[in-house]
Amino acid sequence: MSKSLATLAAILRIPLHRRLVAGSGAVYLLLFMVALQDISRGGRSLQFLTTDWTRMFERTGTVTFEPIAQLTLPGLTILLSPLNILMGAVIALLVGLNLAVTYIAFRQPRACSFNRSTGILASFPALLAGSACCAPAIVLILGIQVSSLFMTVFQVLIPASVVLLLVTLKLILDRTKPELLHQ
């Protein structure tokens, strides 16, 4: 096992860090699903619908996919797209881990010399990638006009987030001394 993974294991042995990863990851996953509009306002009555499970592989965007189940509550609709949730969970885990190591860098500077918030900043691109049919949600919110280049960039925001989060996590782990970690 590489040094980075050993460091990560040492970090996760501390319950507070595990709670931090799980809590922040859950919040991020929720935000991700809202950004993708898999969680949205509106809904008439309690209802649970399903469709052909093979639909889960049909793409709705560059890396977003069809839902195969829908939970409707009064005022809220949740679309369950397994691959979107998987994608969101991977990013949420990376966000949680980044947050945990950033927390260590902030609270225990002797154990980690990477005292910056780079890891958290890396999580934002994926949140901007939510799509509203044929225009990114952020474009609708800001009411701006976008170019062809802008749309191309938008289509790679989710993979870009994953790469950025992996890189920042690796950089921070390399500068963390597991032997100096404490509760």
Next chain:
Amino acid sequence: MRWFHRLAVAVTALSLAVYGLATQAGQGEDPTLPLAESGYVLDDAIDDYADFMMSGGPPPDGIPAIDDPVFIEASEADLDPGDKVIGFYHEGEAHAYPQLIMVHHEIVNDRVGGLNLAVTYCPLTATAQGFERGETTFGVSGQLLNSNVVLFDRETRSYFSQITARGLRGEYQDETLAEVNLIWTTWGHWSSKYPDTKVLSEDTGHLRNYSRDPYGSYNPLGGYYEQDGTMFPLMHSSDRHHTKEMVVGARTSEASAYFVMSDLVRDEVQSTDRFLAVYAPDLDTGYIYSIDDSAPQVTSRGDGTYEMDGGIFEADELPLEKLVSVEAFFFAWHAFYPESEYVAAPTRVGERVRLAVEPA
């Protein structure tokens, strides 16, 4: 660093596998696609349109068309009288397509009164247009042209501009689809005129939040639909009207025209050199006729009927050449047809001048 490489390889492999499984539907159908005998006038070269296309985000069929529509009775429809619907009536059969469903799918491959047609809707340009489809089906390409949806036929995968009905790329490049007249109206108007109408059901085969429009709202008007501004680049733009002003337009092989809906509602009859428009209060829509400088005398009788040459006619039955009328946001119509004829705004309060404007 080795674990990082392994993770990167695994993520890449998973992405490729998922991409490969994302199959596209709709192959192997009859290629016969009904086409118009003569195309509509174009204000730009077909290659310029094709070059101006850009991605709106989703891949082809990423916005899934409804290929097996299910209909319910009007009495079962959970619609408010003010909700927008797209209506089509043919051979005694009426179908209504709620805007809140159409905004998530943009195309319904339907059959009404024995006619196979694609009912298409672009939320960004507020255009609802119907095209005969023969035995093939249409899908949403994910490309946009002047913010307007670009369709593709599933047999040849040729791309078509919705507003111009013209083939942009592929086997049908520069060909024009055979278009039918759809009605952009409210559920209250449509169900009053056609109480036996069938209504597109939310049982679309796809799961979506059909109580919500991701762009805004028509009932009441809000969001993108009332904001003055556009999202994507346009080939032509003008500040003559608010970008989202609703106009009703029509084109022939030689010219095009648009009429501002709110002005047409007030005046009931308007004309330019080559086009005449009348307002139909029963469906809150406009019909446009080609008049070719004949300047017919058409007057409203105040009850939704019109008098012409001593006869009395419904708004959609004047003894003139009726054209396909398309309601659209002004910016969208102008982006495609900047040389359209139009009725100039009044020059003095209380005096409305009907001016036939020559193309710029």
